[in-house]
Amino acid sequence: MDASSQIERFLARSLELARGSDGPPLLTAAMRYAVFPGGARIRPRLCLAVARACGGDPDLSAAAAAAIELMHCASLVHDDLPCFDDAATRRGRPSVHRAFGERIAVLAGDALIVLAFQSLAAAAEKNPAAARLGRMVMIIARAIGAPSGIIAGQAWECEPQVSLANYQKAKTGALFAAATEAGAWAAGQADAGWHCLGERLGEAYQIADDIRDVVADATQLGKPTGRDAALGRPNAVHRLGIGSAVERLESLVDSAVAAIPDCPGASDLRAHIRAEASRLLPRELARPAA
């Protein structure tokens, strides 16, 4: 099975854990709406690519990939809330709080966070790699919570004084780093290079996102553009100009690829990452994949 089908299947299986004949229907419908149809699934694809390169346990790595995507979806639901970005659309249709109301959106985000850990534990229970569960939970929890996960990243938006580096590392880098670290850990690999790979890709992705916010059109993107300027958020294109932002992105991808530790599938992984990176930019700005 290819990675994309594996991710969709495991996400669907995870969501089954949240369904039940006696549960509140709106909540489970909103959770499903937040996860399907997905975006590019960049983080879980990255997690699986690393796990394959390391020879990781397939069930544990699929569970980790799904957990990371569920966390990502949860964060989008909460970031879109009226008290934050008040986004009317996401992935080309109404955001969860517009479709289901603010209360269900708060709860759906909460329940997706819980589901991520639950489905990880469920997968580990029947698995020979169960002994890796503790560290796996820690890798993912650190990437989500305080002081330096994506929730902390969002919390920087509420501070009077913001460290831009800490903000972006937490808001974007943390979950990418968890994707690579978790993929490697599914094979029992704990080299610090894996974290480094993810962090650099996260930074590259953040810059690509900044570029798309400025140059893409909303239909192509499935969400409104020009939001950073409208909301006074930092944006690399405003800071560096478009040319230097693209250069910075390319240099980050190069250094990410260079950080890949020795592993059986290193060469395939390098190719995979370059190919994925070439899709981050609007076509007219991308350099051809090597």
Added chain:
Amino acid sequence: MDASSQIERFLARSLELARGSDGPPLLTAAMRYAVFPGGARIRPRLCLAVARACGGDPDLSAAAAAAIELMHCASLVHDDLPCFDDAATRRGRPSVHRAFGERIAVLAGDALIVLAFQSLAAAAEKNPAAARLGRMVMIIARAIGAPSGIIAGQAWECEPQVSLANYQKAKTGALFAAATEAGAWAAGQADAGWHCLGERLGEAYQIADDIRDVVADATQLGKPTGRDAALGRPNAVHRLGIGSAVERLESLVDSAVAAIPDCPGASDLRAHIRAEASRLLPRELARPAA
């Protein structure tokens, strides 16, 4: 060390995981504010009492007790939000969103959920009972998420048609049942009676809460009274009258005690539960502890 000190110490240790020199200060301050000073810590005390009666691993049971209390605190923060109860006070002082703003309150609740799993995994990692982590995560996750945990309970408030039994089982019973189940599981005990014990105590607690909402005064309670009538929420006293509500509560405590499975400390546990139950009601309504 007595159970209360153990719980406070473990909660403090958990919150240390969320602190860091480079984290956003408001978020970590709000998390701490949501947890300290606590309420009666009924759920973690129950978890530890069961663990002691079963001879459970002390570190794993303390971690489970703390995780359950962190989840409870998270749910209070989110339940108090403007889109739900819009509560101005909690435990006798401003609610988290009044003290820190709505955005930080959303994020603090999220981060406390993550922290609960993280501190559980951290405790299990250095522990001979680590093999019990997977099931422990599942027990707690089920009590929090969809379709039948406390988040689902809150989601029933958003449904046009509500099953009162499912609502209360999820909103209150689930976390009590997790407290007893997790305490027993810290000793490797998985008898269904443990879940049953917690579920009945949860129902008793719900009725006691309904009674206090009607008869207690706000100063004594540390939160506004008469909220159920004001918000149109179901309340056992409105439904049954005060006398029958008290009788129902007492019969639930009796049947909870009767559900306790065989274990080394069963007799102490029965006494503990009766003593705790006698504290649930305003003094003038309680029957003396046996």
